[in-house]
Amino acid sequence: MLTFPTIFDWLERLDFLRGLPAAYLALLAAGILTVIWDWRVAILALVVQYFAVGLLYAEVLDPRLAIVKLLVGVFVCLILYFTARQVGWGTLPPELSAVEAGQWQRERQLRFGRYLSPGSLPFRLLLVLLLIVVVLTLSGRPGYQLPAVPEAVNLAVYALVGLGLLNAGLTGEPLRSGIGLLMVLSGFELFYNTVEQSILMLAFLAGANLAVALAIAYLTQARHALPALMD
Amino acid sequence: MLALILLLVVPLLLSAVTLLLRRWPSTASWLAAGSAALLALAVGAVVPGSDDPALQWELLGRLLVLDAATGEILTLLHAGSALLLLLAALWPQGQDFVPALLASLAPLALAPMARPFVFGAVALLVAATVLVALIQAGRAGSTLAATRYLTVMVLMLPFFLVAGWMLETEQLIFLRTLWRLLFAGFGLLLMGIPFHFWLRPLIQEAAPLAVVFVLGLSQLVLVAFAGAVIGGSPVLAQTDLGLWLRVLGLATMVASALLLFAARETEQAIAYAVLLDAGVVLATLGAGATGVATALTVVLARSLALTLVMVALQLLRQEESGAQPWWLLLVLGYGAVSLLGLPLTPGFAGRWQAIALLGAQSPWQALLAVLAVAVAAVGLWRALPLPAFPPADRKLDWRLIAGPQLIVAVLLLAALLLTLFPSWLPAMAAIGSPPA
Numbered sequence: 001m002l003t004f005p006t007i008f009d010w011l012e013r014l015d016f017l018r019g020l021p022a023a024y025l026a027l028l029a030a031g032i033l034t035v036i037w038d039w040r041v042a043i044l045a046l047v048v049q050y051f052a053v054g055l056l057y058a059e060v061l062d063p064r065l066a067i068v069k070l071l072v073g074v075f076v077c078l079i080l081y082f083t084a085r086q087v088g089w090g091t092l093p094p095e096l097s098a099v100e101a102g103q104w105q106r107e108r109q110l111r112f113g114r115y116l117s118p119g120s121l122p123f124r125l126l127l128v129l130l131l132i133v134v135v136l137t138l139s140g141r142p143g144y145q146l147p148a149v150p151e152a153v154n155l156a157v158y159a160l161v162g163l164g165l166l167n168a169g170l171t172g173e174p175l176r177s178g179i180g181l182l183m184v185l186s187g188f189e190l191f192y193n194t195v196e197q198s199i200l201m202l203a204f205l206a207g208a209n210l211a212v213a214l215a216i217a218y219l220t221q222a223r224h225a226l227p228a229l230m231d
Numbered sequence: 232m233l234a235l236i237l238l239l240v241v242p243l244l245l246s247a248v249t250l251l252l253r254r255w256p257s258t259a260s261w262l263a264a265g266s267a268a269l270l271a272l273a274v275g276a277v278v279p280g281s282d283d284p285a286l287q288w289e290l291l292g293r294l295l296v297l298d299a300a301t302g303e304i305l306t307l308l309h310a311g312s313a314l315l316l317l318l319a320a321l322w323p324q325g326q327d328f329v330p331a332l333l334a335s336l337a338p339l340a341l342a343p344m345a346r347p348f349v350f351g352a353v354a355l356l357v358a359a360t361v362l363v364a365l366i367q368a369g370r371a372g373s374t375l376a377a378t379r380y381l382t383v384m385v386l387m388l389p390f391f392l393v394a395g396w397m398l399e400t401e402q403l404i405f406l407r408t409l410w411r412l413l414f415a416g417f418g419l420l421l422m423g424i425p426f427h428f429w430l431r432p433l434i435q436e437a438a439p440l441a442v443v444f445v446l447g448l449s450q451l452v453l454v455a456f457a458g459a460v461i462g463g464s465p466v467l468a469q470t471d472l473g474l475w476l477r478v479l480g481l482a483t484m485v486a487s488a489l490l491l492f493a494a495r496e497t498e499q500a501i502a503y504a505v506l507l508d509a510g511v512v513l514a515t516l517g518a519g520a521t522g523v524a525t526a527l528t529v530v531l532a533r534s535l536a537l538t539l540v541m542v543a544l545q546l547l548r549q550e551e552s553g554a555q556p557w558w559l560l561l562v563l564g565y566g567a568v569s570l571l572g573l574p575l576t577p578g579f580a581g582r583w584q585a586i587a588l589l590g591a592q593s594p595w596q597a598l599l600a601v602l603a604v605a606v607a608a609v610g611l612w613r614a615l616p617l618p619a620f621p622p623a624d625r626k627l628d629w630r631l632i633a634g635p636q637l638i639v640a641v642l643l644l645a646a647l648l649l650t651l652f653p654s655w656l657p658a659m660a661a662i663g664s665p666p667a
Binding site: 188195199201205207223 | 290291292293349350353356357359360361363364367369370371372373374375377378379381382385386388389392393396
């Protein structure tokens, strides 16, 4: 008879990723989210980040609760994915005429040989690298160790909150800025749910995450509606 | 249980109904205004009196407490919402305005009732996500105001949650960390400088009545929440939280006065006048046991003043000819002056109480507050459009008085009554504040 693997089986199979590797994966995903502004890449990186955070939750919570956090993350990503698809991934709609499209202010592009990159990419890359150095330095110091959390969770909390704040501060575009806010919430919850494991609070925070994702989706729709693009 | 259903379930049901009526905004507004008025009456009837024991419910092991003070605040919130919805029936504010306002009432009601306050903080974040829809109201275009507002409300949550956890687990050896966390949380929640960056885009972008709700009525709940946090944790009296709240409040007042002095546009000036008022709220919250009552007085007066200002702005924006009727400019000016709390306005009662409270702490604090208001008044004088005397545009034909003029007249009358009887607002606020 075919048996479906349990959460515990999955955790056993993913043992090589648990602990510090999951924290580094979260750090990498958060870095990609901040550097690369393509919405497809960003949402994929957000899925990876929630997956890594889910593995870290398994270190500090009952795995049956950790899976709930992972599922909330997946729903958040689904909400953002459908929103991004509806607004054409933030690109210009094909029905725009050439004259109308000409009014659209595109970000200046830099040429590297055959490749083009957004003008702000080197700046964002530099900021992210600097912040990663700060996060790795601070999280390793005893004076900056958060109470009651393992070393890997400590690193992930610093990485997600730091890079999330940077992401939210770098742009006023609702989807990108909103992803930054979700990163901050994700990092903070990782710490908070370690010290406060009430089921009711877990449910409240899950609801708050979904509400924030819906608000971001609503604002993204408003910002990328056709009349808004012509503003 | 009836009170809980009225406060938490009925607004959501009404919101769903009005969502179905979005295509007919005027019908939805009339329906919502009537329902909100009935809701206000019902809530007023079920909340306990000041001598009665508080109503309590247990929800999944946590308490919801409705005492007389919270009940009064919620009654005012619902009554004020009914008035705004009535105005929205005359001047539609966007297709999502009505359902979003009604939906926000439920989490806003939950926030001051939740014990411990950490659940209230999460409820405030949920309310903020709904208010995002109220600010945007279905309008395509810039989302700066709503995005910034959401950012600030998301960032305030961690401070309150960690502080709540520390209080609950009695980690009182870290008292210094605890009050600093709460200080940062209050700064974000109550628009302390530099977390005011959403204020100006809000006044420039959002529908006028959405501005009144977000910066006026909903702030009643935020102040009540802040009062519950401070009053519910006696250990905070041993910390420097009060002192630093006063410092932040005064810094906000001084900065907003300077910004207002440099302002050149009407919306800019209104934003900084509201910021000054927010500074007064922060300073009074840090000024002892009666601070909450004073802060509530200030917010009540702000709600009325903002209604005058934003209704006048709405009517000025509607003038197709670009004319600026003198009576509208007068109403706008009176509302703006009331925001600053100058004498002969409804805002004066709260401002006077606040200055007296600050003076009791230190005469220098009161002097700084008065100076900030004076500098702001000069800035307001320079930034607001002045009505021409004798009226140059056209004479008001009293035989042609229409709905808008009548409503502005009623609002103005209410403002004048509160000016003539300045004890009314503090009396209302005193019922809504927890016992000192």
